[in-house]
Amino acid sequence: MQKSLEMVKLPHFVSVENLSVTTVKALIQRATYFQQGGNVPVWSKPIYAANLFFENSTRTHCSFEMAESKLGLTAIPFDPAASSMQKGETLYDTLLTLNSIGVDLAVIRHSQNGYYRNLINLSANSQLNLGIVNAGDGSGQHPSQSLLDMLTIYQQFGHFDGLKIAIVGDLTNSRVARSNMQLLTRLGAEVYFSGPEYWYDQQEFSQYGQYLPIDQLIGQMDVMMLLRVQHERHANESQFDAQNYHQKYGLTNARYQQMKDKAIIMHPGPINRGIEIDSKLVEAPKSRFAQQMKNGVFMRMAMLEAVINGRHLGGR
Ligand code: CP
Numbered sequence: 001m002q003k004s005l006e007m008v009k010l011p012h013f014v015s016v017e018n019l020s021v022t023t024v025k026a027l028i029q030r031a032t033y034f035q036q037g038g039n040v041p042v043w044s045k046p047i048y049a050a051n052l053f054f055e056n057s058t059r060t061h062c063s064f065e066m067a068e069s070k071l072g073l074t075a076i077p078f079d080p081a082a083s084s085m086q087k088g089e090t091l092y093d094t095l096l097t098l099n100s101i102g103v104d105l106a107v108i109r110h111s112q113n114g115y116y117r118n119l120i121n122l123s124a125n126s127q128l129n130l131g132i133v134n135a136g137d138g139s140g141q142h143p144s145q146s147l148l149d150m151l152t153i154y155q156q157f158g159h160f161d162g163l164k165i166a167i168v169g170d171l172t173n174s175r176v177a178r179s180n181m182q183l184l185t186r187l188g189a190e191v192y193f194s195g196p197e198y199w200y201d202q203q204e205f206s207q208y209g210q211y212l213p214i215d216q217l218i219g220q221m222d223v224m225m226l227l228r229v230q231h232e233r234h235a236n237e238s239q240f241d242a243q244n245y246h247q248k249y250g251l252t253n254a255r256y257q258q259m260k261d262k263a264i265i266m267h268p269g270p271i272n273r274g275i276e277i278d279s280k281l282v283e284a285p286k287s288r289f290a291q292q293m294k295n296g297v298f299m300r301m302a303m304l305e306a307v308i309n310g311r312h313l314g315g316r
Pocket of ligand 1: 057268269
């Protein structure tokens with residue numbers, strides 16, 4: 001990835017579904033440039049962003065705020081609980097309000113899958129003129145997590161071709177699994193799935209990779225990508241047995257010892273220690289959890305810049 005790739009320009013950044021391999025590589029290159037201390041662009045006018053998080057978040061929310069700060073944007077505080085949405089204002093009308101007072105970009109996390117489609121359709125014939133960056137929608141897409149994961153894998157291996165990558169755990173509820181299985185297969189990696197059968201939907205997942213027990217995968221994989229057990233999305237949570245899950249599907253110390261020398265473990269966070277992973281392994285040599293979080297800031301800078309460019313907000 002030496003040659004300088006074209007500048008990415010997108011009117012919104014809501015999904016990885018239509019991202020080409022060239023675009024992903026350009027974003028990795030741009031995030032790497034920012035990580036290495038490359039100059040941020042000089043904008044021709046002030047650019048304002050608002051971060052609207054309707055689901056809890058630490059990494060994504062703070063990381064977007066950090067990315068905005070490093071890019072020289074001004075973040076306008078928005079708290080859903082203290083907003084007029086509590087009086088019944090719709091999300092569209094909230095965005096129209098923010099846009100009318102000068103906000104150019106809205107970073108949104110929402111529990112509803114695909115919430116952005118309606119907003120983008122409506123904005124085609126309305127006064128709303130604002131870039132939407134999806135910070136995670138229900139169990140749909142998590143493009144910024146997926147792209148920071150691609151950066152982390154690229155930093156480790158320098159390529160994606162033929163890498164064996166297992167996505168393990170709460171698959172059906174996971175926007176991270178959905179985004180990553182799509183991007184990884186497009187980039188040439190071999191994807192495998194593991195975890196409880198009740199969180200595996202063959203019809204949806206089998207087109208992207210094979211489903212196998214973790215003990216058949218662990219010694220063969222280059223990347224073990226663990227997923228958070230999303231307790232808040234489970235109907236029969238009282239039946240969940242953490243110890244049983246850890247022993248059957250989790251990364252125990254015994255399984256860690258079987259991993260290939262150069263293999264890595266990843267997790268989008270937040271981590272349930274002792275469930276997806278033995279607590280002692282969270283900062284083990286093969287763990288890239290902290291690296292993923294560091295990478296998130298620089299990848300989000302690249303994503304925000306792509307939307308600024310796509311909407312010609314900064315004079316470019
Ligand atoms: N990975 C991730 O989305 O974490 P947060 O929910 O803390 O943002």
